[in-house]
Amino acid sequence: MIHCQSVSKSFQSGDSKIQVLHDVNLTVDTGEFIMIMGPSGCGKTTLLSILAGILKPDDGICTINNISINTIGIEKLLEFRAKNVGFIFQSFNLIPALTVIQNICLPLLVNNQERQIALTQAKHILEMVGLQGKEEVFPQSLSGGQQQRVAVARALVHKPKLLICDEPTSALDHKMGNTIVSLLKELNQSLGMTCVIVTHDQRITPFADRIILMDDGKIIENKT
Amino acid sequence: MFLTALQMLFGDKIKYITMVSAVCFSTIIMTQQPSILSGLLSRTYSFVKDTGAPNIWVMDPGVNFVEENKHIRTINLNKIKGLEGIEWAVPMYKSMTIAKLPGGKTVGVDLTGIDDFTLIGAPSSTTSPLSNLKKTDAIFVEISASKKRLRAQNGDGGERALKIGDVLEINDKRAVVEGFFKGTPNFILQPQIFTLSSRAHTYAPPKRKGITYILVKTKPNYNEDSVIQSIKKKTELSALSTEDFKKLNVTYWKDNTGIPINFGISVILGFLVGFAVVAQTFYNFIHENEKYFSVLLAMGLRTKTLIKMVITQALTVGLIGYGLGVGVTVIFGLLMMNNTVLAFKFTPFILICSLFGVLTIISAAAFLGIRRIINLEPSTVFRS
Numbered sequence: 284m285i286h287c288q289s290v291s292k293s294f295q296s297g298d299s300k301i302q303v304l305h306d307v308n309l310t311v312d313t314g315e316f317i318m319i320m321g322p323s324g325c326g327k328t329t330l331l332s333i334l335a336g337i338l339k340p341d342d343g344i345c346t347i348n349n350i351s352i353n354t355i356g357i358e359k360l361l362e363f364r365a366k367n368v369g370f371i372f373q374s375f376n377l378i379p380a381l382t383v384i385q386n387i388c389l390p391l392l393v394n395n396q397e398r399q400i401a402l403t404q405a406k407h408i409l410e411m412v413g414l415q416g417k418e419e420v421f422p423q424s425l426s427g428g429q430q431q432r433v434a435v436a437r438a439l440v441h442k443p444k445l446l447i448c449d450e451p452t453s454a455l456d457h458k459m460g461n462t463i464v465s466l467l468k469e470l471n472q473s474l475g476m477t478c479v480i481v482t483h484d485q486r487i488t489p490f491a492d493r494i495i496l497m498d499d500g501k502i503i504e505n506k507t
Numbered sequence: 508m509f510l511t512a513l514q515m516l517f518g519d520k521i522k523y524i525t526m527v528s529a530v531c532f533s534t535i536i537m538t539q540q541p542s543i544l545s546g547l548l549s550r551t552y553s554f555v556k557d558t559g560a561p562n563i564w565v566m567d568p569g570v571n572f573v574e575e576n577k578h579i580r581t582i583n584l585n586k587i588k589g590l591e592g593i594e595w596a597v598p599m600y601k602s603m604t605i606a607k608l609p610g611g612k613t614v615g616v617d618l619t620g621i622d623d624f625t626l627i628g629a630p631s632s633t634t635s636p637l638s639n640l641k642k643t644d645a646i647f648v649e650i651s652a653s654k655k656r657l658r659a660q661n662g663d664g665g666e667r668a669l670k671i672g673d674v675l676e677i678n679d680k681r682a683v684v685e686g687f688f689k690g691t692p693n694f695i696l697q698p699q700i701f702t703l704s705s706r707a708h709t710y711a712p713p714k715r716k717g718i719t720y721i722l723v724k725t726k727p728n729y730n731e732d733s734v735i736q737s738i739k740k741k742t743e744l745s746a747l748s749t750e751d752f753k754k755l756n757v758t759y760w761k762d763n764t765g766i767p768i769n770f771g772i773s774v775i776l777g778f779l780v781g782f783a784v785v786a787q788t789f790y791n792f793i794h795e796n797e798k799y800f801s802v803l804l805a806m807g808l809r810t811k812t813l814i815k816m817v818i819t820q821a822l823t824v825g826l827i828g829y830g831l832g833v834g835v836t837v838i839f840g841l842l843m844m845n846n847t848v849l850a851f852k853f854t855p856f857i858l859i860c861s862l863f864g865v866l867t868i869i870s871a872a873a874f875l876g877i878r879r880i881i882n883l884e885p886s887t888v889f890r891s
Contacts, residue, residue, distance in 0.1 A: 370802070379518065
């Protein structure tokens with residue numbers, strides 16, 4: 284599914300250049316449920332951005348489903364992301380002006396799906412995450428756990444091959460965090476998608492097929 | 508995605524209402540003030556417009572506006588009548604004088620004397636037959652003035668509108684109300700009274716010169732400009748087409764009063780306030796939605812589509828605000844025109860200019876928003 288070889292990435296900060304990733308090698312198989320962990324500033328999010336196809340590496344090769352992120356044109360990359368990648372964020376990032384169902388429809392609309400069909404599919408996925416009846420509710424009126432379920436539904440509605448999660452449990456209490464990750468795990472197994480989670484939360488590690496530990500821009504441990 | 512853009516816009520109710528209100532406010536100022544100005548300026552030539560029959564007006568070369576009443580010699584009428592291409596030429600006498608109303612109140616009036624024989628130059632909309640003007644001491648009074656400035660006083664101290672048969676005194680001469688006419692209010696707002704030219708001379712005696720205007724109609728198939736040139740050559744007077752005389756009136760008042768500048772300042776202020784509020788609020792709206800726009804970019808939405816969404820939002824705000832503003836101005840105009848003396852003339856030109864003003868405001872707002880969108884990176888979605 285994902286193959287990264289000697290990936291490096293740096294950012295310009297004023298006159299200095301900050302090297303965020305050093306020579307990272309990583310392979311993720313299709314259907315795998317992996318977690319990337321490490322201290323703040325170790326490069327987890329940068330790696331996640333590269334794996335999601337929203338950031339290009341400076342050096343090295345990164346292929347997702349045999350598509351090279353380094354060389355693919357912008358239009359193809361956008362199309363690739365729209366069809367193949369789902370996102371879950373730490374702070375949910377649900378659009379407050381849109382209802383739950385309208386938020387869930389977004390990836391389908393980005394893929395030019397007809398609105399009526401998108402609404403039907405969104406309702407179906409909303410049932411899967413246990414929020415039937417909340418279609419017309421605005422995100423602010425939901426609890427944190429419910430909002431993250433909506434975010435999960437939004438990430439999965441277009442049936443992506445790769446699910447990218449950035450700290451999906453950090454805004455939730457332990458119980459709700461476990462519920463969300465077990466939901467993700469369940470969907471990972473039933474839908475067969477690959478799931479990459481960046482987290483600090485040690486309590487959810489038992490769900491992972493594999494844990495990748497990073498420090499100072501490098502993978503220091505890769506344990507199953 | 509355009510519906511989503513609109514849902515995002517309408518969902519942020521406070522900003523949406525603020526922006527629409529600001530555009531609406533600007534539109535009201537940019538349409539209502541010029542409409543009042545346009546109405547006021549159109550009053551400068553209302554007498555010329557109401558006197559529909561002639562297509563050429565002959566007057567003293569020093570006349571700047573229709574109520575200036577500079578008189579010319581009567582002999583010029585015969586000179587003009589003798590020229591080729593003239594279908595008819597009739598005298599008109601105008602004078603500002605004082606009328607004493609029943610009950611003793613005195614009011615300044617704009618007295619017009621029309622040709623005794625043809626009655627050309629009389630107002631078109633009258634309550635009694637025009638021939639009533641030929642009755643002894645007959646005058647026709649403008650109907651709205653008869654109910655306001657020319658109200659008669661009753662014996663008990665109360666007031667009433669003038670009625671047929673009421674007797675006024677103009678320059679110690681008897682003047683009997685024999686009819687009313689509907690006239691467009693003029694710029695100087697003097698009540699208008701019509702009578703025969705010969706009678707007007709007795710009310711406000713001319714000195715040596717007995718005509719204020721000579722109203723001329725050219726024969727069909729004769730060139731108006733060449734007739735004007737021949738009148739000028741023959742009489743050394745000023746001769747203007749009706750349209751040019753209207754323009755002369757507008758130009759005089761426009762150039763010699765600060766009215767257009769004052770209205771212009773109001774319009775500019777309205778535009779600037781709308782500009783500032785809309786641009787600032789729209790910029791904040793885009794800024795606050797940036798993280799959601801980043802999410803959409805991460806999902807694979809093209810920046811081009813995002814820009815179109817922002818333009819859709821700006822256009823929606825602009826057009827709704829503009830529509831509301833124009834609606835308010837139209838309602839204001841309808842109310843004012845029927846019930847007050849306020850001048851109001853809403854023209855397509857004002858509509859187009861104000862639309863241009865609103866489009867400038869929302870273009871600037873959209874530009875500010877697009878500038879932020881263009882620099883947006885999808886990778887910012889992971890910043891908590």
